[in-house]
Amino acid sequence: MTAAAAEVGLELPADPVTAYERFHEWSIASRGEFWALVWDTFGVIGDRGERLIEDAERFRDVRFLPDAMLNVAENLLGQPTNEMAMIFRGEDGEAIDLTRAELHDMVARIQVVLRDAGVGVGDRVAAWLPNRPETYAVMLAAAGLGATFASTSPDFGVDGVVDRFGQIEPLVLFAVPDYVYNGKRHDCLDRLQEVCRALPSVASVVVIEPGWLDGVAAAPITFESLPFDHPWYVLFSSGTTGKPKCIVHRTGGVLLKHLTEQVLHCDIRPGDRVFYFTTAGWMMWNWLASVLAADATLVLYDGAPTWPDHNRVFDLADEVGVTLLGTSAKFLDACAHAGIRPIDTHDLSSVRTLTSTGSTLNPEGFEFVYDAIKTDVHLVSMSGGTDLCGCLVIGNPLASVHAGEIQAPALAIDVDVVDEHGASVATTVEGELVCRAPFPSTPLHFWDDPNHERYDAAYFDRFEGMWHHGDFISRSLWGGYVISGRSDATLNPGGVRIGTAEIYRRVDTMPEIEESVVIGQPWENDTRIVLFVKMAAGHDLSDELSTVIRSRIRAEVTPRHVPAVIAAVDDIPRTRSGKITELAVRDIVTGRAIKNVEALANPEALEHFRDRPELAT
Numbered sequence: 001m002t003a004a005a006a007e008v009g010l011e012l013p014a015d016p017v018t019a020y021e022r023f024h025e026w027s028i029a030s031r032g033e034f035w036a037l038v039w040d041t042f043g044v045i046g047d048r049g050e051r052l053i054e055d056a057e058r059f060r061d062v063r064f065l066p067d068a069m070l071n072v073a074e075n076l077l078g079q080p081t082n083e084m085a086m087i088f089r090g091e092d093g094e095a096i097d098l099t100r101a102e103l104h105d106m107v108a109r110i111q112v113v114l115r116d117a118g119v120g121v122g123d124r125v126a127a128w129l130p131n132r133p134e135t136y137a138v139m140l141a142a143a144g145l146g147a148t149f150a151s152t153s154p155d156f157g158v159d160g161v162v163d164r165f166g167q168i169e170p171l172v173l174f175a176v177p178d179y180v181y182n183g184k185r186h187d188c189l190d191r192l193q194e195v196c197r198a199l200p201s202v203a204s205v206v207v208i209e210p211g212w213l214d215g216v217a218a219a220p221i222t223f224e225s226l227p228f229d230h231p232w233y234v235l236f237s238s239g240t241t242g243k244p245k246c247i248v249h250r251t252g253g254v255l256l257k258h259l260t261e262q263v264l265h266c267d268i269r270p271g272d273r274v275f276y277f278t279t280a281g282w283m284m285w286n287w288l289a290s291v292l293a294a295d296a297t298l299v300l301y302d303g304a305p306t307w308p309d310h311n312r313v314f315d316l317a318d319e320v321g322v323t324l325l326g327t328s329a330k331f332l333d334a335c336a337h338a339g340i341r342p343i344d345t346h347d348l349s350s351v352r353t354l355t356s357t358g359s360t361l362n363p364e365g366f367e368f369v370y371d372a373i374k375t376d377v378h379l380v381s382m383s384g385g386t387d388l389c390g391c392l393v394i395g396n397p398l399a400s401v402h403a404g405e406i407q408a409p410a411l412a413i414d415v416d417v418v419d420e421h422g423a424s425v426a427t428t429v430e431g432e433l434v435c436r437a438p439f440p441s442t443p444l445h446f447w448d449d450p451n452h453e454r455y456d457a458a459y460f461d462r463f464e465g466m467w468h469h470g471d472f473i474s475r476s477l478w479g480g481y482v483i484s485g486r487s488d489a490t491l492n493p494g495g496v497r498i499g500t501a502e503i504y505r506r507v508d509t510m511p512e513i514e515e516s517v518v519i520g521q522p523w524e525n526d527t528r529i530v531l532f533v534k535m536a537a538g539h540d541l542s543d544e545l546s547t548v549i550r551s552r553i554r555a556e557v558t559p560r561h562v563p564a565v566i567a568a569v570d571d572i573p574r575t576r577s578g579k580i581t582e583l584a585v586r587d588i589v590t591g592r593a594i595k596n597v598e599a600l601a602n603p604e605a606l607e608h609f610r611d612r613p614e615l616a617t
Helices: 002-009 015-031 029-042 074-076 100-116 134-146 157-170 187-197 251-264 283-294 312-320 328-339 363-373 453-459 499-505 543-556 580-587 603-609
Strands: 084-092 097-098 122-129 148-152 172-175 180-183 184-187 202-208 231-236 245-251 273-278 297-302 326-328 355-359 378-380 383-385 390-392 415-418 429-436 467-475 481-486 514-523 525-535 565-567
Touching: 002 383, 002 481, 015 283, 015 514, 015 603, 029 312, 074 100, 074 134, 074 283, 084 100, 097 100, 100 134, 100 202, 100 245, 122 157, 122 251, 134 172, 134 283, 148 157, 148 580, 157 187, 157 245, 172 273, 180 499, 184 187, 187 202, 231 283, 245 251, 251 283, 251 390, 273 312, 273 383, 283 297, 297 312, 326 328, 328 355, 328 415, 355 580, 383 525, 390 429, 415 467, 467 499, 467 525, 481 499, 499 514, 499 543, 514 580, 543 565, 580 603
Parallel strands: 084 297, 122 148, 122 172, 148 231, 172 202, 273 297, 273 326, 326 355, 355 378, 525 565
Antiparallel strands: 084 097, 180 184, 231 245, 383 390, 415 429, 429 467, 467 481, 514 525
16 A cells, blocks of 8 residues: 555655555545556556546546556456466365466367357356356456356346346356255256246356366457446346346456455455355455456355354365455354354464455454454455445555454545435444445446436435445544444434444344344334344243343443334345345335345245234234
8 A cells, every 4th residue: 555655656654544544535536546556556457548537527427547448357367377266165075276377278268158159249148156166267258258247146046047137138148057055956957947948138058067168179368458447247236125236337447446455455465365255146256256366366165154064164264275264244143153263273374364244243243253263363344335346445454453343445435424414424423325426336337227217316316426325334433434234224213213233233142142133113103123033042032031132222222222022033034145134024024015035045034024913012
C-alpha cells in the first residue's frame, strides 16, 4: 500500500491507521488515477489507453479506463510454467495438482470444444459444476474467446438451474454426472436431461468425466482483445423474492477490484496458496478465480467442509500450506459449537490471513478465531456481495483488529452511513450503507433490462445519486464498521429500527442453541419480534430457557430487542450460499407466497414456520 502511494508521489504518515485513511481519501478524490495505478502496479496485460475516467450524470453510466483493451483470461493464466496453479482435494479423497502449463493445456483443449460448438464473442457459456479445476478452466476458455460465463453448483434443482440459465440463453452447457457431498454421491444425469429439455438455446452439452478431453488436440489459446467493460460474468441474485436477477459484470472493473482486495487488503503475495470454501454458485468462487492474476495458487475443495468432522478445512490447510484461509461466519460458528480447537491439534503456521464473509461475524466469532484457531492471524471480516462481485468494507493489514468490526472501507469505495433522508449520521449511529461515488465493479447492467428499471430500483431509487446496498450499519470509534443485518429485514417494533444481528449475537452464542432466525410479525397495527430457535443436540426449549434468553437480550441490548414470541423449530431455511433467509420465514409467517423456493438449499424447512399456533395469540 505504501509502495503504491509512493508511485503517485503521495507521502503517507508513519502511523499506519492515519496512513490508510490518507491513502483512502486520495483514492476517492482521484478515482481515475487510482484505478490506473492499480492497472500499472499489478502489470495488467493489455492497453490501458490514455483516458482514466469518463464522467456521466448518472452513477451507473460513469466509465473507468474507457479506452482500455484487455483479455481477462490472459491475465489470469499467466505463463505456462511449472509453478502450481491449482491444488484440488475432494471430500472423497480425490486429489489433483495442476501446474500453470497443465492449466494452459486444459484451457486450450476446452477452447477447441467451444469453437466447434460455435462459441464466439458475446455468446454465453454455462457451467452446472462443482468447485473443481475443470470449472475454472471452462471459465478461462470462455473468457479467452470473449464469451460470457455463468455458473451454479450441482446441488441446484432443475427449476433453480433453468430459472438462472434460461434467462441468458447459453450456447453450451457443462455438467457432471454426479458429485459427492456429506458422505453421499448424488446423481445429476436425470436432472441434466430435464434441464436440457428446458434450455432450447443449448446447442452442445459437455459432461465432464474421466477422459472427457481425450482425443481433443490442443490449438494455440485465443485471447480476444476486448474493451474494459466487456461482459465477463453473469452472477445471479439469491432469488428468494422472485426469479433471480441476472447481474452482468464487466471484465476490467472486476479484475481491478479483485486485485486491490486480494493484494492490498488481504496481503496475497506471489506463490501464496489461497483457499476459500465456496461453490460455483457463490460470488466467492469468482473472487477466488482472480487470485490467479495475483500469481498465487488456488486451493480448491469440493464437498462438505465438515466431513467427516469440523477439522477437515484445517487438515487441508496444514496438508498444502494454505496462506489465506477463507471461511464464513456460519462455518466459524459451527466450529465453535462443535467444540474444536485447531490451535491445539494443528500447526497452521502457514496461515497469515483468515477471512470471513457471507454474514456478520459477531465479537464471539472473533474471540473464537484468536482463542481456538490462531493467535497471530490477520482476521479479515469483509462484506459486499454478488451485486458488485466484491467488497465495500474489508480488512486493513496495517491496522489492529477489533472484535465485531470490519476494519475499513475498501480503497476507492466512498462508503457512508446515512439516515432515511440520505444525510450522513454520526459515528456509532446506525443507518443505511451507501456508496457516494462510482467504482468500476458496479454491474454493467441486468440481463433483459433495457431501460435499467430493475437496476435502478435495486440500487439507486432509494437515495438519488448513491449506491444503496441494503445493509444496516454503523461506523465505530476505531474507524471500522459494524453491520447489524439487512435493512430490508430490519425490525421496526414501535417504529424503532432494530438490526437482527444484535439479537443473533446474544442467542446464537448460547450453548443450548444451534442457530436462530428472527423476524418482525405484523401485530395489532404494529410489529412484534418473533425469535425461532433450532436447539442444540440434547436440549429443549423450556419456559426457563425462554426467560433466560429474554433477560439476556434485555440486559445486553435494550428492552425493545426482546422477542414477544420464542418458538423452537427443527430447521432454518437457507439460501444455497448458506445465508439464513429471514425474508422467506417472514413471508411464510405472514401468509405470503414464496416466489422462488428453488433459491433455498433446504426449502422443506419452511414448513416448520407455517401455521404456528404461538403466532396467533
